Amino acid sequence: MPTTTDPGTGIMRHVRLTFICVSVVTNALFAGGIFIFPLFSPALALHLKLTQPQLTTIVLAGMMGQYPFAALVGKVIDQYGPWSCSLVSAVLFSTGFGLFSSEIAKTPDNITQPSLTSFRNLTFFFFLAGLGTVFSLFSSLFAASKTFPNYLGIASGASMALFGLSPLFLSVLASNFFTDPVTGLNVTRFLKFHAMVSGCVHLVGAITLRRLPLVSEHNERCIYDPEQTAEPDERSALLPVKPPNDVEVLIVPVNEHGSLVDLLRDRNFWTLFFVALVVLGSCEMVLSNIGTIVLSLPPALSPSGTNVVDILSTDSVTSTQVRVLSLSNTISRLLVGPVADFVSPIVSYLPNGDRQYPRKHRVSRIAFLVGSTILLAGTYFWMEVGIRSQTAVWALSVGAGISYGVTFTILPSLVSSIWGLSNVGRNFGIITYAPFIGTPFFSYLYAFVSAGHTETDQGSVCKGVECWQLTFWIGFAGALVALCGSGMLWRQWKGKV
Template sequence: MSSLVRLAQLGLVCLSIAGNALCAGGIFTFPLISPALATHLKLTQPQLTTIVLAGMVGQYPFAAIVGKCIDKYGPWACSLIASILFSSSFGSFSLEIAKTADDVLQPSASSFQRLTVFFFMAGLGTVFSYFSALFAASKNFPDYIGVASGATMALFGLSPLFLSVIASTFFTNPDAGLQVSSYLMCLAVLVGLVNLCGAVILRSSKKSVQDREESGAETSQQVQDVEEPDERAPLLPGKAPTATIDVSTVDEGATVVDLLKNRHFWVLVMITLLVCGACEMIMSNTGSIVLSLPQSSNPGMKVTSFQRSGTDVATSAQVRLLSLANTISRLFFGPLADYISPVASYLPSGERAFPRQHFISRVAFLSLSSMLLAITLFSVQLNVRTQADLWLLSVGTGMTYGTTFTVLPSIISSIWGLSNMARNFGILSYAPFIGTPLFSYLYAFVATSHAPDNGICQGASCWRFTFWVATGASIVAFCGSLYLWREWKGRL
């Protein structure tokens, strides 16, 4: 009987983890609401960029604090905090839009500032919710930590798709388009309740997790010797080691100063800044990119109010494609990298061992992602003329983003060891924290310069220059990856 209770409790925990991960990506559906903010609140492109960046940036600086909260109190506490943040942020965002008159002619500075704060709160809620799901999965399934964390990451990648389906199915009117205020209020209630239930369920499972840890002391010790997974960890655990290499090639004891003095680390920072910064710029501005293009090949066609529903549907489709491409690339390239470019593990003798035959450097996946982004952006410049053509941009961006973040942690652990992996990866994570605003504001100001007075930018000129810059940046990143491939030959 006790085993059945334990299984039922574990089933509830799995549902809670899946719910938290699947509902945590609300900020990534901003492209769905940005056209309405532009037309209803009359917000400019730089203002829209500032709001979405507040949400994107809100995830990065507080990751270490959230991690400490997990370590001290457990995943349930983060789920509770996420519930409060999501409910208050999305609910306040919805009310701010609802109280704005339809005939407003100029954007309100105070309203813009409040929306920015609300979206920042939503971004902070995202990292609390995501971490609660990820580390609850790893703690409840210590014997299958790779699969558990990988499944959680995949569900998080599908979150924008899931939420966009809700938006298009229940809150999109064929004539008026997306009912933004109602959709955001639904997010406030849905995501708040999911995380609140998660706090209760994960809290009740705390004792059973401790019991399993005590009964499986040997397994727990093995888990403690492995770094906690993060969003970009490989998806499947390796097999028994078969080949060894000299551990002296690993800079295991490097301090922060040593790391910052290492030219190879700065090349890796540059690659991450350029590739991930460009990808997050596209992901943040998908709505305005769609809005800049006509729905048909008629060059004189403009996006008017009676065509808005079609534009909202096109934006939703691009968000779904981005989400699917991001998730599928993680599920495909994670196991592929583990198989053809296995990460070395440490032996008691102090040597490192490859679990399988090593075929190619893991840096090759960075080369692949940066070149894929360059080809995607170049093709978009030549071939995209209507909203339907943007599938190429969404698929290429999603695959680039997923592939890059899948291999970065393993590269860091292979070169600088496991003891400071979280610290080193945390330092590297500031690269997109810088790159995303740089590319996003470049896009915003270029689009504004081609827009009529107090109007919405129309045509490929809104993003052509920005995409050419991003194409050049991805080529530079590709060259940097080739440099690291040569410098790190035989090490990973």
């Protein structure tokens, strides 16, 4: 009989589980530093005299830094575990944000022209921070998923929801502790703080995010860990555990050890890849450009027919839309995970190693993917025909935020259910190349369309629906094609997810 100090049972197991959960939460909350770039971009423009194209290049370097090495990060997860990614992100965050802060601090206040060297340095440092973001996200996401494999929807949804809350959490810290009512945000102090704290948080994660031992008590539920294999003993089950009487069980083959070539030959994989490209790419375009979308529209009209500029400034409308995007994204992630686990239970792992799917699914998980594409198509169509003032942009913020959150939450469980857990990090990493392609495509489409309709007397800001009309028509068409692809996957994977 094992004692309570056995790492697989009793007090020690609960202690380790607590430390893992705390590290998952803190890693996720401190992972979104690149998404609060709008907080300090005005200071960069004033202090370093950077132009808008240069600011855009810096923020895109951080956004794109998340994706190029996603498959490699996934392979690191598969090979070594989440702790290794937490360690790497600690180094990248401390280096990236720390050097970014130092570059700003050493720039004289009396410069009149932007320094090309500073611009290049800031771009590279922000790229490092973006690379640290994907290591951090994967560390928290797969630590949660591997610790709670029977609740993948809740685990992935909760960790991604916390990641979605990270910009809001960090902006609250910046506003309350690093902002002066007169001079505004002290960018260098805040970035130094973020470099130190995020580095320490992820360093602790490198210690705590180790694999959780299997439960060794024969009368306790076994928690499956794909990184471990248990040798049979006198208590091992010779036959699969009989499922509940009200659940029909069917053995469904899962390609646990499929090669990369096999994955890339799967047409269903590329269909899922395209759906993710359209949905995530176009949503990230909205996330990055919501401010200029608001600026392109006139303020709301009062009952007397006059603009209500004094009542609701453009700046407050923009910040409101950012909050609406963040909250809708986060809430959808929190809700979809548990709901998906309830209505679409995923593969169950029996003590003898068999994998079984309960057949009484209420609905396929692909239904969530279909729903997000329908919502996105409807949102873009309404953007074209119904949004004509700044305050009406909330519909775009809600629709894009929910579609983004639902899709990102459901993808890990789809990937693991169809292609197995052995290479789930690698496979999910490849899927994340979809927004790496889709985000710059939709972002530059928006930028070029907007630039083509900017009048010289308007400055650098485009005014009117023409600034984004073509962009959202193309997004609407892409969402319809993605909807067809989701429907095909629903038919192909019937009974599997």
